[in-house]
Amino acid sequence: MQAVRRGRFGPTSSLKRDADIAHVEDINSPSEEGIAKSSDASKKYPFVPESLSDNDLPFIAKDLVLGRSKQYKSKNQAISDTEQTQDNEYWIVIDSIVYDCSDFAAEHPGGEDVIMSFVGEDCSWQFWRLHGKSVMEQYGRALRVGRTEGIRNRFPESVRYVGLSKLGDDGW
Numbered sequence: 001m002q003a004v005r006r007g008r009f010g011p012t013s014s015l016k017r018d019a020d021i022a023h024v025e026d027i028n029s030p031s032e033e034g035i036a037k038s039s040d041a042s043k044k045y046p047f048v049p050e051s052l053s054d055n056d057l058p059f060i061a062k063d064l065v066l067g068r069s070k071q072y073k074s075k076n077q078a079i080s081d082t083e084q085t086q087d088n089e090y091w092i093v094i095d096s097i098v099y100d101c102s103d104f105a106a107e108h109p110g111g112e113d114v115i116m117s118f119v120g121e122d123c124s125w126q127f128w129r130l131h132g133k134s135v136m137e138q139y140g141r142a143l144r145v146g147r148t149e150g151i152r153n154r155f156p157e158s159v160r161y162v163g164l165s166k167l168g169d170d171g172w
């Protein structure tokens with residue numbers, strides 16, 4: 001059975017479920033081989049079944065998440081944009097969940113650069129300031145690759161309340 005996603009911005013992806021699960025297992029091994037496999041250009045989301053709860057996602061060690069950041073940043077300084085997108089995976093972290101934005105970044109309505117600027121990092125409050133739960137459910141969920149812990153946000157969260165209104169949530 002094939003899992004098909006038809007998003008407003010995303011590609012229409014189709015993957016065999018078995019292939020998804022194999023990818024998840026690769027992530028648990030922080031080896032170069034694992035990185036190379038999951039960087040396969042043929043990879044499409046959803047990476048894990050969307051029915052899988054956040055708690056049941058595979059655990060990805062902090063060092064591996066941080067490794068992605070270093071990989072991106074060192075390549076960013078050394079080689080062209082075209083080469084970067086061929087070789088790297090773009091993982092960001094929101095509420096301890098790791099999202100692979102490698103394919104999605106170029107289609108992101110808010111632009112590719114904002115996602116790139118958080119590769120290998122936590123951007124939870126920034127995400128929730130700009131998107132509601134429906135965006136996460138509709139577009140983010142398919143990009144999940146695992147859960148992690150200990151990834152820090154570079155920026156202190158700025159004031160979130162204006163009067164009694166909570167900014168950035170659905171229904172405001």
Ligand code: HEM
Nearest residue numbers: 099108109110114115118123126127130131135139140143
């Ligand atoms: C899982 C990762 C993300 C997903 C799935 C996602 C998805 C989306 C979607 C669907 C929109 C269009 C919303 C609409 O039209 O109502 C959007 C807009 C936007 N996103 Fe993201 N986004 C992600 C991460 C981020 C991050 C990390 C940032 C910056 C910190 C960001 C900044 C923005 C901005 C600035 C806009 C434009 C908002 C506007 O035009 O009002 N996004 N995003």
